[in-house]
Amino acid sequence: KQEVTQIPAALSVPEGENLVLNCSFTDSAIYNLQWFRQDPGKGLTSLLLIQSSQREQTSGRLNASLDKSSGRSTLYIAASQPGDSATYLCAAFNAGNNRKLIWGLGTSLAVNP
Amino acid sequence: NAGVTQTPKFRVLKTGQSMTLLCAQDMNHEYMYWYRQDPGMGLRLIHYSVGEGTTAKGEVPDGYNVSRLKKQNFLLGLESAAPSQTSVYFCASSWGASNYGYTFGSGTRLTVV
Numbered sequence: 001k002q003e004v005t006q007i008p009a010a011l012s013v014p015e016g017e018n019l020v021l022n023c024s025f026t027d028s029a030i031y032n033l034q035w036f037r038q039d040p041g042k043g044l045t046s047l048l049l050i051q052s053s054q055r056e057q058t059s060g061r062l063n064a065s066l067d068k069s070s071g072r073s074t075l076y077i078a079a080s081q082p083g084d085s086a087t088y089l090c091a092a093f094n095a096g097n098n099r100k101l102i103w104g105l106g107t108s109l110a111v112n113p
Numbered sequence: 114n115a116g117v118t119q120t121p122k123f124r125v126l127k128t129g130q131s132m133t134l135l136c137a138q139d140m141n142h143e144y145m146y147w148y149r150q151d152p153g154m155g156l157r158l159i160h161y162s163v164g165e166g167t168t169a170k171g172e173v174p175d176g177y178n179v180s181r182l183k184k185q186n187f188l189l190g191l192e193s194a195a196p197s198q199t200s201v202y203f204c205a206s207s208w209g210a211s212n213y214g215y216t217f218g219s220g221t222r223l224t225v226v
Binding site: 034041044103 | 158171205213215217220
């Protein structure tokens with residue numbers, strides 16, 4: 001059974017710091033891994049989608065990597081800003097018979113001015 | 114703006130009452146999903162649809178019904194609300210099953226008293 005874990009559950013950093021959010025999954029049979037951002041009281045915004053054949057994806061100050069063999073994905077945020085404060089969720093899309101997104105519980109990020 | 118629109122945004126129901134949540138998307142997406150989000154439990158899939166006129170059960174379908182009579186709309190019904198259905202409900206849509214990102218609505222916060 002696929003399980004997705006995000007560590008740490010919460011993170012507080014000063015503005016300008018480069019940071020890494022971690023996502024691990026137990027079953028390497030995935031189609032893709034997706035990172036989302038959720039602001040308080042709001043919906044989810046898709047940030048990056050990494051296909052299973054890819055190693056990384058970049059969008060602006062965000063870079064997501066995928067290592068299927070170790071069951072890990074990381075979201076790298078460069079030069080963090082207070083506007084980056086949000087909860088970041090990762091989700092792995094299962095391959096095989098149980099094709100669906102399996103969600104982590106998220107990392108709550110606070111970037112302090 | 115193109116996207117996923119959910120109505121209503123907030124609702125308080127008494128136990129035993131019924132209601133329908135509406136999700137509308139204008140991106141011509143084939144797939145649509147209903148999730149609920151609860152503290153400490155992450156996002157859980159209630160029902161989903163792979164095209165107009167189709168519906169399927171997700172992880173937690175009990176107590177909910179859905180319909181997709183038109184491609185752009187996906188309705189979630191609660192026939193007899195229970196306090197356990199107090200949650201934030203999100204609708205999402207995508208082009209296809211596995212290799213496409215999801216677009217989420219802003220959510221409906223439902224309280225059942």
